[in-house]
Amino acid sequence: MGNRTELGDFLRSRRSRVAPQEAGLPPSAGRRRTAGLRREEVAILAGVSIEYYRRLEQGKQQRPSPAVLEAIGRVLKLTDDERRHLAELGRGRAAAPSAGARPGGASRTVRQEVLRMLDIAHPHPACVLSRSSDLLAANRGALRLFPGIEDWPERERNTARYAFVHPFARELYADWDDVAHGVVAHLRAAVVVHPGAPDICGIVDELTRCSDEFAALWQRYDVRARTNGRKVYRHPDAGRMTLTYEAFDVARSEGQRLVVYQAPPETPDYEALLRLSA
Structure with missing residues (x-):
């Protein structure tokens, strides 16, 4: 469950749930091959290059800036919980076990x-x-x-x-x-x-x-x-x-x-x- 996979999978899952009309885009003629928004549409609406956003979903662009993630979050209509989750993924917190984590897991002792x-x-x-x-x-x-x-x-x-x-x-x-x-x-x-x-x-x-x-x-x-x-x-x-x-x-x-x-x-x-x- 590394950061690269988590970030890309999360972005794709949110992108697939936003209809073009919800993002302010005109309805397209004919059948769309992609459920929800296309990568190119997210990139343009968020103000980043198409290649930059593609690399984000592919896990090749590491540690995006908070401003970029905030812009993408607005385009994808993220909830407050989802915005915080995206920020955590962007910081790379899922890339490796946290410092000081014990192999046996957290303590089960209740004070x-x-x-x-x-x-x-x-x-x-x-x-x-x-x-x-x-x-x-x-x-x-x-x-x-x-x-x-x-x-x-x-x-x-x-x-x-x-x-x-x-x-x-x-x-x-x-x-x-x-x-x-x-x-x-x-x-x-x-x-x-x-x-x-x-x-x-x-x-x-x-x-x-x-x-x-x-x-x-x-x-x-x-x-x-x-x-x-x-x-x-x-x-x-x-x-x-x-x-x-x-x-x-x-x-x-x-x-x-x-x-x-x-x-x-x-x-x-x-x-x-x-x-x-x-």
């Missing part, structure tokens, strides 16, 4: 102060996830939020693996397609932020082998930071409920995230949330 936060969050479900989405710690409500995950050994409890592999997942998530898309988009971003990380590469390789749906989504090169959102559950014990979540980076913890789920008080969703923690 005591963070563990106490899980208790403080009660009755709201709260958990700590690693940069590769391993479930490192959880209060009662969060653990029950993933029915059946306790049957797995602790080191195999991973929310990305759960979404694609566990037989309960498709019934649990009423919007499974959106959840699956978010899982993959988060891992795609994590690959660049933590280049060469064996724990992230390991879960991506595993899910690519065992899930055709994951493999197909991975090839879309979508990027989305999972900092907050909402999920609709069909929980076997708590019933149907809609919960929002907020994810916070844990200081000095190599990519760990504290995730807290909530619902407005005195609502059916909140009552369902309480049943999880009872």
Whole structure:
């Protein structure tokens, strides 16, 4: 997953999704051989030479300037998350393992102060996830939020693996397609932020082998930071409920995230949330 391949593949995937009319170009007569914009069109609209942009997609042009990437991002209608992802790729962060990266991956140890936060969050479900989405710690409500995950050994409890592999997942998530898309988009971003990380590469390789749906989504090169959102559950014990979540980076913890789920008080969703923690 080197920088050259990642940058070129990402640009091609975004280019194919922008219709000429969206970029302000007149509709062309006849059938276009290229889905979305052509390389030449992106180059002209971004104000760079056609050869320069071609070399970017081929991985032959290294470390493009921030101004060039910003111009290309505007042409390709990138989201804020995608712009940040493109900037990381442009800096070459995916070219090699990051300095000081340990062969065994990030630490799985959760600081005591963070563990106490899980208790403080009660009755709201709260958990700590690693940069590769391993479930490192959880209060009662969060653990029950993933029915059946306790049957797995602790080191195999991973929310990305759960979404694609566990037989309960498709019934649990009423919007499974959106959840699956978010899982993959988060891992795609994590690959660049933590280049060469064996724990992230390991879960991506595993899910690519065992899930055709994951493999197909991975090839879309979508990027989305999972900092907050909402999920609709069909929980076997708590019933149907809609919960929002907020994810916070844990200081000095190599990519760990504290995730807290909530619902407005005195609502059916909140009552369902309480049943999880009872």
